[in-house]
Amino acid sequence: MTRHLIDQPQFYLTAPQACPYLEGEHERKIFTYLVGQDAPHLNDLLSVGGFRRSQTIAYRPACEGCQACLSVRVVVPQFRFSRNQTRVLKRNADLIGIIKPAEATSEQYALFQRYLQSRHGDGGMVEMAMQDYAAMVEETHIDTFLIEYRLRDADSGITGTSKGDLIGVALTDRLNDATSMVYSFFRPDLDHRSLGTFFILDHIRRAMAEGLSHVYLGYWVKNSQKMAYKTRFKPLEFLGNDGWEILD
Template sequence: MQTPPEIPIRLFLTQPHECGYYPERQARSLVLDPASPHLAHAYPNAINLGFRRSSHQIYRPHCAGCNACTPTRIVVERFRPDRSQRRCAARNADLDVHVAPAAFSEERFALYVRYLAARHGDSPMANPAREDFESFLVGSWNRTIFIELREAARLVAVAVTDVLPQGCSAMYTFFDPELAARGLGTCAILQQIAFAARSGLPFVYLGYWIDGHPKMDYKRRFAAMQVLRNGSWQDLA
């Protein structure tokens, strides 16, 4: 695997804003210059340093007095599903899996709107426009795929996945809120791991994990997990 070249790029610090995980706290982020023409080249190095992509921005939490957000990744060749994950895979074995370039479609957008209304009905995200979908999920400079899950041709889940030289980044997943019993979020991660394995990519980056936070506990259940601590990737004990 060839190491991406180092490219000078400006770094900005956002203003304080409400933390998405602890509302009583203030959060800030380091953001690579969103106007830089070198974002695509910087992205592989940045993700190894704990950054993530959101829309057109590459960011990393940088909060005063708090370092709870811990970058995570799965070592693909060492991953073995546990019993619960095997059951999830069996429960969804009837679904067809299709990998497509990231792009807008009315079918995908309708599913996205339903998902946000069910999961984030009281937030500004709940009423997205087409431009919001394209900006957040498709982007302009990144290589992104949609791993689609279909039940008898009906779209039921989309795993939005950035493809990098060293692995996949699980950027976002949305699914039919009426099919919660299927465990489509877990199924999507399993499909991303399978795609990375087929593509010879060593890692799947799962974003940030917060020890003890109920919304983040599912990430700990994936075997072969590594976390970025003190500047180096370490196995999560």
């Protein structure tokens, strides 16, 4: 059965705004809408082209005179866990990741606000109300799911799930041959666990089990300390002028 071609999407350009990653710079984004039955296929195509999803919008940077933001993805079949990454996995062996539908809960929102207040207290997201969080999670026309990370309870070995304390949440998109990490948050008082690193490693581990090709990590900015952690997941590809290349 031949799949019909998707309608040509309409693209729009945002007005310049202050860049959140490079001081003194301004950003613009090109975006389109991901709605209707063709949204999953369109999202697959745009993800390969360096776009990211936020609710029903796919966007990518379109800044004049700057190409610092590079879309990056982990090459799953070639990935090998380093010693330090193996230690992070062992350190969090008492957590269990439970796949859930993309449905917001008050428990998630409380943790989300706790995370923002601690890590991003001066950012705009800290003003998000419960309905804003619900929109971030639930407004999607593609295959989106949550992974709730909880402390194992006495029955986890039998049930494969847990009613233990909620430690973190990852909002993730499923693509044709990959997953894309949209947003994640976690308890800010557990720095010793390296939870941000653990969530990425867990997504890579799940992608390996499913035989997927990539895990998309969003954008990497060379001179931004906020983005430096992404280079630890090698081999890492970036989207350059000549297509996807290995980041050296």
